[in-house]
Amino acid sequence: MSVISDNIRYLMLGLFPDGPIGGLVLTVYLSVLIGAASFVVGVVLASIAFVPSAPVRFASRMLIHGVRGVPSLAFLFWVYFLIPRLVKIDISPLMSATIALGIYHGAYIAEDLRGGIQSIGAGQWQAGRALGLRTTQLLHRVILPQSIRAVTPTLISRFVNLFMYTSIVSTLGILDFARAAILVNNRELVYPMQVFGFVGLTYLAIGYGITRAGKRLEQRWNWAPKIGTRTNAI
Amino acid sequence: MSFDWQFFLNASVYDALFAGLRTTIEISLYAAIGSTAVGVVVGLAQTSGWRWAARTAEGYVAFFRNIPLLVQLFFWYFGLPAALPPAQFPFLYEGRFEVSVAVLTLSLAWGAFVGEIVRAGVESVSIGQADAALSAGLTKVQAFRYVIIPQTWPVILPGLTSEMMNVVKSTSLVMTIGVSELTWQAQQIESETFRGFEAMTLITVTYLALSLLIVGLGHIAERLTRRP
Numbered sequence: 078m079s080v081i082s083d084n085i086r087y088l089m090l091g092l093f094p095d096g097p098i099g100g101l102v103l104t105v106y107l108s109v110l111i112g113a114a115s116f117v118v119g120v121v122l123a124s125i126a127f128v129p130s131a132p133v134r135f136a137s138r139m140l141i142h143g144v145r146g147v148p149s150l151a152f153l154f155w156v157y158f159l160i161p162r163l164v165k166i167d168i169s170p171l172m173s174a175t176i177a178l179g180i181y182h183g184a185y186i187a188e189d190l191r192g193g194i195q196s197i198g199a200g201q202w203q204a205g206r207a208l209g210l211r212t213t214q215l216l217h218r219v220i221l222p223q224s225i226r227a228v229t230p231t232l233i234s235r236f237v238n239l240f241m242y243t244s245i246v247s248t249l250g251i252l253d254f255a256r257a258a259i260l261v262n263n264r265e266l267v268y269p270m271q272v273f274g275f276v277g278l279t280y281l282a283i284g285y286g287i288t289r290a291g292k293r294l295e296q297r298w299n300w301a302p303k304i305g306t307r308t309n310a311i
Numbered sequence: 312m313s314f315d316w317q318f319f320l321n322a323s324v325y326d327a328l329f330a331g332l333r334t335t336i337e338i339s340l341y342a343a344i345g346s347t348a349v350g351v352v353v354g355l356a357q358t359s360g361w362r363w364a365a366r367t368a369e370g371y372v373a374f375f376r377n378i379p380l381l382v383q384l385f386f387w388y389f390g391l392p393a394a395l396p397p398a399q400f401p402f403l404y405e406g407r408f409e410v411s412v413a414v415l416t417l418s419l420a421w422g423a424f425v426g427e428i429v430r431a432g433v434e435s436v437s438i439g440q441a442d443a444a445l446s447a448g449l450t451k452v453q454a455f456r457y458v459i460i461p462q463t464w465p466v467i468l469p470g471l472t473s474e475m476m477n478v479v480k481s482t483s484l485v486m487t488i489g490v491s492e493l494t495w496q497a498q499q500i501e502s503e504t505f506r507g508f509e510a511m512t513l514i515t516v517t518y519l520a521l522s523l524l525i526v527g528l529g530h531i532a533e534r535l536t537r538r539p
Contacts, residue, residue: 146476146522147515148483151494155515158507162314237377244379248487255381262389269389277378277386284377 080268081275084261088276091252099252101279107171107253108240111178115239118183120221123190127212137187144184150245153177157249170249178246182239189231193224226298233291237284244280254279318509324500328513331496335521338413338492339479345418346478347471350425357426358433368426375423380484383420388412388488413485421478428470432463464536472529476522483518493517 081088091099098106125137144152156177160168197220205215225232247256258276262269318324356368375383388409397404403411436459444454486495497514501507 143519146519148480148494148518150483150486151497151511151515151518154494154497154507155511158501158511162508241377241379244381245484247381255379255385258382259385262385267393269386269393273382273386273390277382280379280382281374281377285373 078271080261080265080271084265084272087261088254088257091257097252100257101254103252104240104243104254105283107175107243107246108236110175111182111243112236112239114175114179115182115186118179119186119190122183122187123194123224124216124221126191126194127216141184141187144181145188149178149181149242150248152181153245153249156180170246170251174246174249174251178239178243182235186232186235189228189235190221190224192231193226193228194220196227197223229291229295229298233288233295236291237287240287241280241284315506315509318504318506319513321504324504324510324513327496327500328493328517331491331493331514332517334410334490334492335479335482338410338417338482338485338490339521341414342417342421342478342482343475345414346421346425346474349418349422350429353422353426354429354433357430372423372426375420380416380420380481381487384412384416384484384488387416407490409485409488409490412488413482413490417478417481417485421474421481424474424477425471428467428474429463431470432467433459435466436462461536461538465533468529468533468536472525472532475529476525479521479525480518 087100089100090102091097093099093102122137122141126134128134128137147155153174157170157173160173160176201219201223202215205219210218243253244255247253247259250256252260254276258272262272265272353368353371356364357372359365391412392404395403440458440462441454444458445451449457482492483494486492486498489495491499493514497510500510504510
């Protein structure tokens, strides 16, 4: 196990303090960033279903279906090459990875939320309308809070997935936890089982931790209706 | 840089594309068969009623679902030659080793997901159905064959369809261990022509077409297994 303890600093922090931070810390940071971005994208895309304009609704449905039919890796590269065309400034791989994965997982979250919105009874809509709420108010105050609670289990497994699949940013040369493992393995050469075993188990432990924390959250909200769907995104 | 339409008239681009597509389809097919086989075993073990088998299968699912596929790929790709040295096990490394690793990893990882779907399918059939079949004089195997399995299809097939889409999509990750599949070829095209956006657009459309094909096959399967 000395191969792990010799390289633990590199695996956890990357080149920090001599260079940009990397390793597990970067993976966690990216997950939080992408998690927040994808949640916002998901809520927006799910809400667009209630926009009166049909072309806008259609465009949003197409985006959701299109994104879900494409590998996250292909989508990541696609956005990576697209952004320099749209804006004339240089954008870091980290930034474009955050944007790409934010949209990618956002499309999945939008679809999860759609299921949650459908599970809300018509009575809630009617009651809101009777109170004179506008559609945006109704969504914001009544429908979305209930839908999000209804699909909490799905959202949690989505976030675990999102955390795991931040590892694909290593293909853009970003020094995250997975890439740190690859580089350590290339340097040490004879301990691949130990290096990738350690990294795999660390991912497993954190993913399991998120699941447990999510279960606690669910229990606190357990008055809400539940939709037991199991999900995953690649 | 404007969008280069000439790019799509270039024959050598399509040569690379089809070479990659063939590998992607090949790996997808083997991994689909492999993960279904693993999934059926894992799913039935979880619903078998044997406690040790159910526990083992649960552990398997938790393990393979919570480790990134990329890390699993690297683990087998670098770990297998370290654990079973090529000098002693030459037959393991004949042919395209990276393709075998890709199929193995995808089968093991997606088998965990398929297992959950099979479990959900079997659990959706009420126990009364099994009791009724057995008391009608069917053997256990017959009860499974003629009563339980036909009723699991409506639950299993939609989930299986989306899982097979995930299998195809995840084949893009195996480029990281050097398999020359679709995404790898797109990277090659990019490095030769500097037309990354066009190359990625091309393979993105190809993946979409593959996904649609699987959705279509899923619908056909659902229609075929619909009970009168």
